[in-house]
Amino acid sequence: MRNPVVAIVFAAALGYGFVNTLWHMPSNKPVAIPEATPGASQAAPRPIKENVVAYYTGDKAMQNAKTKGHATLPRFHELMAAGTPGTYTVKFPLTQNGATEHILLQLVGYSEGHFVGLLADVPVNGNQYKMGDRMSVAEADVEDWMIRNGGDVYGGYTVRQAFADMSKEQAAKYRITFKD
Template sequence: MKKSLLFIASLLFILTSCKESSADKTERSGEPDVYNVEDDDAKMNQAMIDAKNSIGDFKKAIASDNPNFEYFTIKQKFEADGGAEHIWVGDIQLIDNVLMGIIANEPVYTGEVQLGDTITVNNADISDWMYYDEGKVVGGFTIRAIRDALSPEEQAQFDAENGLIFK
């Protein structure tokens, strides 16, 4: 369990939290950067809708016990002063159709949860999901939305820094 949390944390250059109502990047020493996104960003909002609408695919994948699938994570929205913070939850388990996991990022804006807390995922607050299929990202809708907005040079840097390979 700790191994996957450390693996996920080491890859999460852009996968950390997003705070609604801002439009910049917060760099943190020793922690992954936090990309702040306006709450009216159409591409990000569509990415979150797409993730929510396809959560059944995620549940099927986790229930499949396919040995090629690993590092299941979900991004969930938590209330914060002046908006919301979207935080990755790792070590996801599906128990009786209920998703549970461990807070995988140090929250920046919310006091609702802390790094390492075990939570039951609130389906209404899911803003993204992802897992790896033979080392390639499946899902990651919000990550793709942010990556797609980068210049080709920034995308190359992003890819090199975080090691994510998209299907």
């Protein structure tokens, strides 16, 4: 039976502290999803490592965050057109070895309905892709977006949900202010 959990990857472009370190050498196998913590719901988010959290695919709050992220792409385009300072990223599903993770692409451009950028983290489900690979992602496939300028983050609806799932103390240490 397939494990109904999907990995959500947060990358250095966010500055969240969820950053893969150089010791991480991806294998050609999907990352193992750990068992739920004793006493926790089987659908509870599960930390994989410092920069990766697995969410149950049916997690309604995370699904709603992805829906909002996609629905607010017009706002992202407005902010880009206005020249809002910061690092621009989009989150999209990346599948390899039969497993899907949701990962950030740091943007270098946009053309004909596609975001173009560099993969902003080390994928955990294989070694077909690596951090820094140039990729193009169709706008239809984008689940979330962010513009980060210091501690201010526009968008980032899936990250907001991840913060809501953390303890207040853990979330507070990142000193991020979300803006719309």
